[in-house]
Amino acid sequence: MMSTSVLRNSANSVTHWPKLKSGETVSRTEINGVQSWSTESSCLHTEDAGTGIELGMMTLAGVFVLLAVLGQTSGHFGPNIARDGKVTQSSLGWQGVPERAIDGNRASNWGKRSCTHTSRQTKPWWRLDLLKKYKIDTVTITNRKDCCHKRINGAEIRIGNSLNDNGNANPRCAVISSIAAGTSKTFMCDLMEGQYVNIVIPGSKKYLTLCEVEVTGIESNDSIENPCG
Numbered sequence: 510m511m512s513t514s515v516l517r518n519s520a521n522s523v524t525h526w527p528k529l530k531s532g533e534t535v536s537r538t539e540i541n542g543v544q545s546w547s548t549e550s551s552c553l554h555t556e557d558a559g560t561g562i563e564l565g566m567m568t569l570a571g572v573f574v575l576l577a578v579l580g581q582t583s584g585h586f587g588p589n590i591a592r593d594g595k596v597t598q599s600s601l602g603w604q605g606v607p608e609r610a611i612d613g614n615r616a617s618n619w620g621k622r623s624c625t626h627t628s629r630q631t632k633p634w635w636r637l638d639l640l641k642k643y644k645i646d647t648v649t650i651t652n653r654k655d656c657c658h659k660r661i662n663g664a665e666i667r668i669g670n671s672l673n674d675n676g677n678a679n680p681r682c683a684v685i686s687s688i689a690a691g692t693s694k695t696f697m698c699d700l701m702e703g704q705y706v707n708i709v710i711p712g713s714k715k716y717l718t719l720c721e722v723e724v725t726g727i728e729s730n731d732s733i734e735n736p737c738g
């Protein structure tokens with residue numbers, strides 16, 4: 510709030526600064542012998558201050574809602590937790606070890622040595638052990654580019670805590686209809702809980718190749734489920 514007072518100055522007059530209230534500042538200007546004082550208050554009224562805090566809180570809440578919506582639509586809730594896990598697969602072909610699917614490299618040409626490979630078999634599978642129980646948000650799979658991209662068609666993503674049938678009997682998150690050659694596709698798993706993430710292709714005479722598997726989720730434990738104890 511600004512207010513201005515004007516006082517004509519003379520040689521004999523005594524200049525008095527305006528009386529200030531708490532939070533006010535004063536500045537003086539002189540034009541043609543006329544002095545002006547301007548006072549300005551930096552204080553908000555109590556009700557104004559309350560409104561400011563309220564608006565601030567509302568803005569903060571809005572930012573959190575926006576971030577949550579963006580996270581939901583983009584499917585990125587956090588870091589890739591697959592890289593800290595341990596992997597195994599049903600068989601080994603062409604030295605395509607299972608670790609290649611969690612090496613942090615989406616390179617999809619076989620020659621880059623970053624894709625897994627099983628031998629030709631019935632129901633080939635690959636399994637990621639996250640070492641703890643997680644609520645899985647997304648699984649992103651990168652498919653091979655230079656050859657054979659249709660081999661992934663019909664593969665299933667299974668998530669759970671059981672090792673029955675090598676983990677392939679756990680609940681199913683998705684069936685992969687197809688993934689274009691050399692591309693990555695993200696599957697939403699709706700916070701299914703599990704320590705194990707399997708990718709398995711039903712049927713006989715199948716190969717399973719994965720160039721990268723990325724997983725996001727939150728650790729599943731009592732403190733998160735029941736923060737108030």
Ligand SMILES: [Ca+2]
Nearest residue numbers: 609614623720
């Ligand atoms: Ca890789």
